[in-house]
Amino acid sequence: MHEPNGLLAVGGSLSPSWLISAYRHGIFPWFGEDDPILWWSPDPRGVLWPHAFHASRRLQRSIRSRGYRSQSNRAFTAVVAGCAAPRGTLSGTWITAPMRVAYIALHRLGVAHSVEIYQQEQLVGGLYGVQVGGVFFAESMFSVQTDASKAALLALVGQAKERGIELIDTQMGSPHLASLGGTVMPRSAFLTELTRLIEQPTPAWPRPPT
Numbered sequence: 237m238h239e240p241n242g243l244l245a246v247g248g249s250l251s252p253s254w255l256i257s258a259y260r261h262g263i264f265p266w267f268g269e270d271d272p273i274l275w276w277s278p279d280p281r282g283v284l285w286p287h288a289f290h291a292s293r294r295l296q297r298s299i300r301s302r303g304y305r306s307q308s309n310r311a312f313t314a315v316v317a318g319c320a321a322p323r324g325t326l327s328g329t330w331i332t333a334p335m336r337v338a339y340i341a342l343h344r345l346g347v348a349h350s351v352e353i354y355q356q357e358q359l360v361g362g363l364y365g366v367q368v369g370g371v372f373f374a375e376s377m378f379s380v381q382t383d384a385s386k387a388a389l390l391a392l393v394g395q396a397k398e399r400g401i402e403l404i405d406t407q408m409g410s411p412h413l414a415s416l417g418g419t420v421m422p423r424s425a426f427l428t429e430l431t432r433l434i435e436q437p438t439p440a441w442p443r444p445p446t
Contacts, residue, residue: 242278242423249273250338252345259368262423262430264375264407269332279423282409284374286396289389290417298383299390304353304360306391309442312343312350315362319376331376339375342366349441351391353384360384363392365405367441370433372396373405389416400438403429 244263248254250273258264258275267274316339320331342348347368353361361384363377372392379385396404406413409420421429 242276243274244277245275246272248275250334252338252341252347255338255342255366256347256368259366259373260430260434262405262427264373265335266330267332268330276407277423278408280409280420281423281426282406282413282418282420283426284389284393284404284406284413284416284418286393286401286404288417288419289393290415291386291390295383295386295390299387302355302381302383304355304384304387306387306394307352307354308391308395309343309349311352311359311362312348312364313340314359315350315352315364315378316340316376318359318362318378318380319364321378339364339366346440346443351388351395353379353387353391355381355384361388363388365392367401367438368434370400370402370436370438371405371430372401372403374407386416395441398439399441400436402433402436 250265263275263277265273266276316331316336320329320336339348348364348366350364351362352359360381361379363374365372365374377385377388406418409418
């Protein structure tokens, strides 16, 4: 029987301690509304080295012309909700209510972070993920205006360079990410990099607003 690429385990918990331990081993949860908790570590692994990120001139002009500005950790819950919202003709989401609760708990512990893109005062895009040492595990992004999710990724790369994050995990590779400088690497090589980076001290992100 063919197993899905990277499926390692079924069951467990979405508690903060369980999630943090999973990320430290390069494992993340991903499952549907009616599924048990599924844990993944795909091979190959999609990654983005911050220094390799490529923002085309067209993209930079687009971001400037739309007046986008970025913030971090100002609207984590709203970003997760945006990522969980139905897209196009798809009505389901893997960001279920228990997943939202779990990542909001990680955010309150200072482990999960969001990058938001605003147009004037309206939230138009963003992303969220988990940082362990010098690795940022990007979980999901959303956009309701042209190029807003790309602007969020550009802002994340800026945060990574500022905070000593050397590797951004994108889980899977895609042509879209490749156009921005993303690549893939064997799982064994990814885990070697993870071992090197997880104990790396990095500056703290802005704390969530109370």
